[in-house]
Amino acid sequence: MVKQLRTKWLAISMLFVILFSFLIGTTPSTYASNVSDKRVIVMGTSPDYPPFENTDALGSGEIIGLDIDIAKHIANELGYELEIVSIDFGGLITALQTGRIDFVMSGMSATEERKQSVDFSTPYYFARNTIVSKAENNYETLESLSNMKVGAQLGSIQEQVAESVPNVGEVKKLNKIADLIQEINANRISAAIVEDAVAIEMTNANSHLVANYLPTDTLDNGYAIAFPKGSNLVQPFNQILSEMEKDGTLQRITNEWFPEVKQADEKRTGLNIDFSVLKGYVPYILEGVGVTLLFTLVSAALGLVLGSILSLFKISNIKPLKWFATAYTSVFRGTPLLVQLTLIYYATPQLTGYDIPALLAAGLAFGLNSAAYLSETIRAGIMAVDKGQTEAAIALGVPYRKMMFRIILPQALKNILPALVNECVALVKESSLVSVIGVADLMRRADIVRANTFTSFEVLLLVAAIYYVLVLALTSVAHQLERRLRRGD
Amino acid sequence: MIKVDNLYKNFGKNNILNGISTTVEKGEVVAIIGPSGSGKSTFLRCLNLLEVPTSGTITINGQNITDKQANIASIRQHIGMVFQHFHLFPHMTVLDNITFAPMQVKGLSKEAASAKAMELLEKVGLADKANSYPAKLSGGQKQRVAIARSLAMEPDIMLFDEPTSALDPEMVKEVLNVIKDLADSGMTMLIVTHEMKFAREAADTIYFLDNGLLLEKATPEQFFNQPQTERAVRFLEQIL
Numbered sequence: 001m002v003k004q005l006r007t008k009w010l011a012i013s014m015l016f017v018i019l020f021s022f023l024i025g026t027t028p029s030t031y032a033s034n035v036s037d038k039r040v041i042v043m044g045t046s047p048d049y050p051p052f053e054n055t056d057a058l059g060s061g062e063i064i065g066l067d068i069d070i071a072k073h074i075a076n077e078l079g080y081e082l083e084i085v086s087i088d089f090g091g092l093i094t095a096l097q098t099g100r101i102d103f104v105m106s107g108m109s110a111t112e113e114r115k116q117s118v119d120f121s122t123p124y125y126f127a128r129n130t131i132v133s134k135a136e137n138n139y140e141t142l143e144s145l146s147n148m149k150v151g152a153q154l155g156s157i158q159e160q161v162a163e164s165v166p167n168v169g170e171v172k173k174l175n176k177i178a179d180l181i182q183e184i185n186a187n188r189i190s191a192a193i194v195e196d197a198v199a200i201e202m203t204n205a206n207s208h209l210v211a212n213y214l215p216t217d218t219l220d221n222g223y224a225i226a227f228p229k230g231s232n233l234v235q236p237f238n239q240i241l242s243e244m245e246k247d248g249t250l251q252r253i254t255n256e257w258f259p260e261v262k263q264a265d266e267k268r269t270g271l272n273i274d275f276s277v278l279k280g281y282v283p284y285i286l287e288g289v290g291v292t293l294l295f296t297l298v299s300a301a302l303g304l305v306l307g308s309i310l311s312l313f314k315i316s317n318i319k320p321l322k323w324f325a326t327a328y329t330s331v332f333r334g335t336p337l338l339v340q341l342t343l344i345y346y347a348t349p350q351l352t353g354y355d356i357p358a359l360l361a362a363g364l365a366f367g368l369n370s371a372a373y374l375s376e377t378i379r380a381g382i383m384a385v386d387k388g389q390t391e392a393a394i395a396l397g398v399p400y401r402k403m404m405f406r407i408i409l410p411q412a413l414k415n416i417l418p419a420l421v422n423e424c425v426a427l428v429k430e431s432s433l434v435s436v437i438g439v440a441d442l443m444r445r446a447d448i449v450r451a452n453t454f455t456s457f458e459v460l461l462l463v464a465a466i467y468y469v470l471v472l473a474l475t476s477v478a479h480q481l482e483r484r485l486r487r488g489d
Numbered sequence: 490m491i492k493v494d495n496l497y498k499n500f501g502k503n504n505i506l507n508g509i510s511t512t513v514e515k516g517e518v519v520a521i522i523g524p525s526g527s528g529k530s531t532f533l534r535c536l537n538l539l540e541v542p543t544s545g546t547i548t549i550n551g552q553n554i555t556d557k558q559a560n561i562a563s564i565r566q567h568i569g570m571v572f573q574h575f576h577l578f579p580h581m582t583v584l585d586n587i588t589f590a591p592m593q594v595k596g597l598s599k600e601a602a603s604a605k606a607m608e609l610l611e612k613v614g615l616a617d618k619a620n621s622y623p624a625k626l627s628g629g630q631k632q633r634v635a636i637a638r639s640l641a642m643e644p645d646i647m648l649f650d651e652p653t654s655a656l657d658p659e660m661v662k663e664v665l666n667v668i669k670d671l672a673d674s675g676m677t678m679l680i681v682t683h684e685m686k687f688a689r690e691a692a693d694t695i696y697f698l699d700n701g702l703l704l705e706k707a708t709p710e711q712f713f714n715q716p717q718t719e720r721a722v723r724f725l726e727q728i729l
Binding site for chain 1: 537539562563565566568569570572574576577578579580589590593594622624635638639642
């Protein structure tokens with residue numbers, strides 16, 4: 001109990017610090033420079049872009065790829081120890097700016113737009129933009145895509161290429177390459193514009209798709225390493241890059257990672273589900289169950305303890321406590337969970353210097369959020385307990401705290417058990433949100449496998465089944481608990 | 490033992506008690522009777538501050554409990570209370586119901602509290618129900634457990650707020666017998682009741698309340714045979 005209370009206060013004070021600092025303006029980060037003092041250099045990447053970077057889900061589970069090998073080489077030359085952090089592509093620039101990472105290699109093109117927020121090295125790879133479409137359509141030029149719906153990965157350079165299609169019908173921007181393939185299969189888009197290496201993998205994994213390279217044009221500025229503005233790492237990195245280019249190391253690494261084009265085999269049409277593509281990936285996905293469960297447990301426990309305390313505040317006669325609890329509920333219910341999660345994860349290291357682990361940040365965000373909802377549920381549960389229980393306890397001289405924790409709350413919790421189970425079930429499923437900050441939960445792992453296999457349905461069906469089994473197990477535990485609590489009736 | 494002086498209690502604009510003064514001696518058994526809404530329960534609840542008096546003083550064992558400085562929790566430990574609707578803790582067994590307060594408030598060991606509880610259960614004739622949950626008991630059994638629960642704190646004074654009003658008629662006697670035994674043992678007691686026969690047999694003094702006033706204070710003999718006020722005469726006519 002004491003320990004949980006302490007966690008609660010830690011959480012509350014941290015929250016206050018965060019909110020307060022937003023009012024007085026953010027302080028510059030010292031986090032990244034601390035790290036480089038220790039001769040560790042932190043790289044951010046979104047490992048869903050083979051062969052540049054992806055998770056070796058069949059093997060070690062580590063992040064591997066062309067970018068990784070180049071980064072390792074450079075870090076090694078400069079005498080740094082390389083640490084790799086997995087972050088969604090859309091969050092990489094933010095992570096750079098907030099100082100969570102020192103540089104980014106993630107198949108990132110050095111666009112003018114990005115140059116306004118980050119510094120780039122010289123390019124280390126020039127990709128060709130490629131149109132991927134169904135074999136029967138076989139679109140070869142941008143002109144042939146006029147008036148059609150065209151897909152591209154959100155935040156990628158190809159997004160702009162797609163926009164440049166003359167009279168383009170609509171540009172659909174999706175997070176994952178695997179999503180693009182599904183959209184082509186479903187005929188929601190006519191073609192996707194991706195880069196050559198990805199196109200090769202896409203067509204290898206889906207033989208009914210074809211790839212057509214576009215001529216290299218000025219829009220493509222090449223892949224480069226991104227640094228925070230004014231970083232003193234740019235110069236030494238460029239130095240090593242130019243040496244690598246001269247001595248052929250760069251070409252050697254590139255050749256190692258580029259796949260051979262497979263010959264098209266059987267034609268794949270319609271929804272063709274083949275679970276054999278998951279072979280070897282299942283253990284990797286199942287490891288996510290532990291993460292998801294741990295995370296749910298932490299956030300449910302935090303939510304329950306904090307929610308109980310808030311509900312006691314709400315029914316207390318002390319006005320400031322009441323106001324606090326009401327304001328808390330209002331804020332946490334009134335803002336999106338995703339926003340809270342991102343704020344806690346990115347703002348905490350900048351404000352406190354504490355590099356909060358993703359799983360803790362997620363548990364904290366979900367626990368704090370869940371507490372807001374639970375406090376209302378628990379309050380209703382407390383109100384439903386017969387007033388005579390309070391009077392009987394008072395008449396016996398039982399102090400308030402003991403009365404609440406031993407007499408009133410146990411009865412209140414019994415009343416609201418079904419609502420609590422609902423909350424837990426919601427937590428299990430909502431936990432998939434944490435993949436945004438790179439926690440390797442079930443959903444994140446599923447995304448990684450989708451990126452590796454370029455197929456979607458098999459993985460999604462598998463994780464759906466796993467989530468369902470988890471919820472079933474949870475419900476059955478809750479049922480047992482309810483029976484136990486109701487033994488008095 | 491208990492001294493009440495000019496006790497008033499309002500709920501908003503409703504005046505429930507309109508100046509009650511009286512003294513209860515150690516070992517005295519008082520039956521409080523009167524029509525509905527006369528303030529009987531409120532008067533009783535003021536004695537352990539479940540209701541806070543609007544004005545007036547209550548002194549128990551020489552201590553002014555209406556004083557703001559008074560340690561209410563410690564005073565309440567010396568005053569047991571039994572409610573019309575029992576208010577047993579439903580999530581605890583009978584034994585846990587009885588041992589809870591002695592262990593949590595007085596700091597008794599589990600063994601000492603259990604021994605005491607079993608002794609009390611024996612006394613109210615429910616030793617075999619120690620491990621049952623309240624929901625499994627009849628109304629009369631619940632009320633006897635509630636009495637045992639109060640007694641476990643070894644109070645100097647017992648307050649009974651209509652202890653048999655929620656019971657089926659055939660259960661009333663078993664509860665009244667327990668209360669009567671307690672009265673015979675010399676406990677100071679105040680009982681709000683509608684059981685006139687019981688009041689007559691068990692009480693030393695009858696308080697007749699009407700409209701928040703203590704209209705009559707007499708021995709059962711006097712009160713039931715020669716009520717002094719016209720209101721008491723009418724009341725007795727209606728119920729007897």
